[in-house]
Amino acid sequence: MDQYPSLQTAVWIYDIDEHMIRWANEAALKWWQAKCVESLNQRDFAKNTSDAVKQALAGYQERFDQGNVICDVWQFSPLGVNKQAFCQFSGYQYIDEAGLKHKTMLVEATPLETLSPAIESQSAIIIASIDESGQLLSCNPPFKETFGKQIKHIEDITVSIAHNDTATELSESGSQIWLQRVRQAKGDVNKLELLLQTMRGERWFQVQFSAPKLQTDSLRYLLHLTDIDERKANELNLIEQTRSDVLTGALNRKGLRYELEKCIDRDKAFHVFYIDLDGFKMINDSLGHSTGDLVLHDTARRLESLSLTKGLISRFGGDEFIVAITSDLSQAEQEHVASQIVQVLSEPFSGEQENLLLISASVGLAAYPKDANTLDDVVRYADAAMYRSKQLGKKRWTKYEKGMENAILRKSLVAQYLSSAIDNNELRLYYQPILDTSIDQIFSFEALLRWEHHELGYVNPQEAISVAEDIGMIEKLENWVIKTALSDLKKLRRATSSNASMSINISALHIESDGLASYLQSQLREYALHSTDLIVEITESTLLSNLDNKNSAIDTLTERGIKIAIDDFGTGYSSLAYLHNIDASIVKIDKAFLSEKSGCNLTLSAIKTLIHALNLRPLIEGVETQEMADMCKEIGIELQQGYWHCRPQALDWYVDKSLEN
Incomplete structure (x- = not known):
């Protein structure tokens, strides 16, 4: 041991089996407060060494036999004074004066206070059995x-x-x-x-932990x-961040999965309320992502305000949220929670300029294990129920019923095939004439989308348009409609011996895009048409931004001479606001006002008077009988559209009809 006596590090040899120190250098004698090695040999370390420490040292001996060196912070109590040191333990074969060999432990101990702060901050090893x-x-x-x-x-x-x-x-x-x-x-x-x-x-x-052989x-x-x-x-903290949504602070998809999989592991029932914000996409696209972010943040706060017992709130993606209740709810409790969600999320939101934004919520509900035995299926079924809420008119909740997921599958297939439908020449336009009954002439044609797919069958236009909006394809689809309809207009005029205009429905998302007005004018020029030959239809229930702004998208169209028609009048929430703020030419009265109930003529007469007072022309849609047509004409609604006058037909039908005549 000649290399150790002069070291400042305390070094000693400890006999684990005999519980005694056999040798120590000067620094170790000072550490143990001993005058010499002989006096240190006489100390009874077994007496004050707990069984747990003895067991730990026995485990050390096993590791020494494998050639391991152990480093750790230990606490010692020389003469009752607690001291801590960073120690290196290694196996050592000690030979005593009689020449006998002993398996011992070489200890090199450095007082903790003499080391760097990083090591000094370590606490002494804690041992128990x-x-x-x-x-x-x-x-x-x-x-x-x-x-x-x-x-x-x-x-x-x-x-x-x-x-x-x-x-x-x-x-x-x-x-x-x-x-x-x-x-x-x-x-x-x-x-x-x-x-x-x-x-x-x-x-x-x-x-x-381990169980050494003792x-x-x-x-x-x-x-x-x-x-x-x-x-x-x-x-x-880092794990929490990976499981939380940065914008809202709610759980993200990963965080929700972790929480609900724990319920499944314990066979614990839970309910999933799948939420989609109706109208959010248009706000986000037209007013900007900062306004959209405000709405998403406020959505999470509103859901938190419900203080749902055992409730988890997750932003599942985009404008979709999930509220999960990790307990079994009665039918009445499920309905109460769903109604609360719809109500709290259908109140107006405040935009960046303190303007009110009208949004609602569509909610779908599914339960584990009643509806499905896996988390993915429960969420998928809740999503299908939410989709059903949208089909029924939005701003409502729907409970999952078997088979609802088929609608989601169809939507997925529609999205898959729609992207290639234009390129594959699968889409068609049908045209329904709008008659001016005062002169018995065709006033305009409305272009209506038709899509018959070999696998999907007939695809409803609203279904195709909704999917196109969801997958970001609405501009491509409607630009195809614009180009096709305007290219057909002169042929329709010749076939019907009229000077009819072309009426085309444009979605709110497309209306707000920067390139629409330029594209319309380029297509009008290409087919040698005038701006007045085109009527753009927008739905009354569509939320358009900056209606009172002279630089709005609608004003840009009207300034270029393109006429505007307000569609489905009377079914939205801002009828008068539209009539006062949009420089429209025509107001299309919804067919719902042509009911068989008595008094509908009085309602229509009042609507016609209002429209005329604003120097606009009323147009009634859904005219299906001679009686309806005569009543509307008598009231003063001269522009009429409906099956009584003519069903939507392809261009070839009009051409063939003209040849027959």
């Missing part, structure tokens, strides 16, 4: 200092266990979860991360505990 039931058998002084002297069982200090990179709340007998894993170790060294109750509050520890009547499990609270707090 337990039996198979979790009863505390023995521990070292740092264990008592950390957890208290009254601890009898690991249940007394266990709060939760880390599982799959995060914390899992334990039940009252939760310590049995990791006790079972300790027993399954069978002597191997294993590690767990546990949140434990200390004298300083709850802290995270890494617990290394000559005891019962198996003792040795625990090495290392404080990892700061590192674990940072880790959990």
